[in-house]
Amino acid sequence: MTSERDIAAMRVPYNDDNSVFTESDLVSMEPFANFRHWFEQACQSKSVVEPNAMSLATASKEGRPSTRMLLLKGFDERGFKFFTNYNSRKSHDLDENPYASMMFYWDTLKKMVRIEGSVEKLSEEESSEYFQSRPRCSQISASVSQQSSTIPNREALRNDYEAALKKYEDESIPVPKPESWGGYVLKPERVEFWQGQTTRLHDRIVFRKPAQGETIDPSVTHQGDNGWLYERLAP
Numbered sequence: 001m002t003s004e005r006d007i008a009a010m011r012v013p014y015n016d017d018n019s020v021f022t023e024s025d026l027v028s029m030e031p032f033a034n035f036r037h038w039f040e041q042a043c044q045s046k047s048v049v050e051p052n053a054m055s056l057a058t059a060s061k062e063g064r065p066s067t068r069m070l071l072l073k074g075f076d077e078r079g080f081k082f083f084t085n086y087n088s089r090k091s092h093d094l095d096e097n098p099y100a101s102m103m104f105y106w107d108t109l110k111k112m113v114r115i116e117g118s119v120e121k122l123s124e125e126e127s128s129e130y131f132q133s134r135p136r137c138s139q140i141s142a143s144v145s146q147q148s149s150t151i152p153n154r155e156a157l158r159n160d161y162e163a164a165l166k167k168y169e170d171e172s173i174p175v176p177k178p179e180s181w182g183g184y185v186l187k188p189e190r191v192e193f194w195q196g197q198t199t200r201l202h203d204r205i206v207f208r209k210p211a212q213g214e215t216i217d218p219s220v221t222h223q224g225d226n227g228w229l230y231e232r233l234a235p
């Protein structure tokens with residue numbers, strides 16, 4: 001006998017009306033400090049297991065999107081950094097179409113952040129510095145994985161890993177960063193902060209850069225700091 005799960009009926013309560021996200025909760029009139037504030041809340045919350053996990057969406061030059069989970073590895077006034085293999089599918093997309101969208105969802109906080117912008121490679125120095133900070137087993141895995149390529153089976157991967165383990169068994173010798181491995185920075189042009197409400201009257205405040213020659217409607221769009229505008233979106 002098959003028992004059907006009633007997916008359509010699945011829902012959990014979010015925040016109630018005593019806990020809304022309003023413009024007065026913004027810690028700054030630009031997105032970076034607000035991201036830092038929410039990210040810190042996520043890091044301090046015991047219920048968020050991997051606060052720097054996010055999805056990254058890219059699109060091919062034909063406009064075909066794909067998404068995957070990644071780990072954020074830093075952010076500063078330049079943007080949001082992640083590391084990967086430059087021959088991977090995402091990197092092929094970014095070679096052809098250097099724009100991406102990043103999304104964090106901290107489900108127990110009912111908070112989501114969406115970040116969109118252009119993507120650039122980090123310098124070799126920055127990529128090498130991060131690579132050398134990784135656990136040795138991660139360095140070895142990165143050096144044997146031609147990420148996103150087809151391989152015959154797990155054994156082939158394991159054999160390459162074992163061979164590399166042997167090659168780098170002298171731990172005083174650093175594992176060299178593969179040429180095809182490195183970082184990117186996503187430079188935000190639009191950052192949305194979303195907080196979920198049980199009523200589905202969710203809060204959405206977006207910071208964005210103005211379009212060229214845009215005339216601002218002050219009843220809905222407000223001047224922020226450092227060239228950012230901010231506005232509230234309907235849920």
Ligand SMILES: Cc1cc2nc3c(=O)[nH]c(=O)nc-3n(C[C@H](O)[C@H](O)[C@H](O)COP(=O)(O)O)c2cc1C
Nearest residue numbers: 053068069070071083084085088089090091147148
């Ligand atoms: C939580 C989580 C974190 C991940 N972090 C990374 C990462 O930082 N870098 C990376 O290249 N892949 C990471 N992956 C694997 C990617 O999701 C993906 O499988 C891989 O990058 C290949 O994607 P692509 O073929 O679309 O390029 C992570 C997966 C999960 C589930």
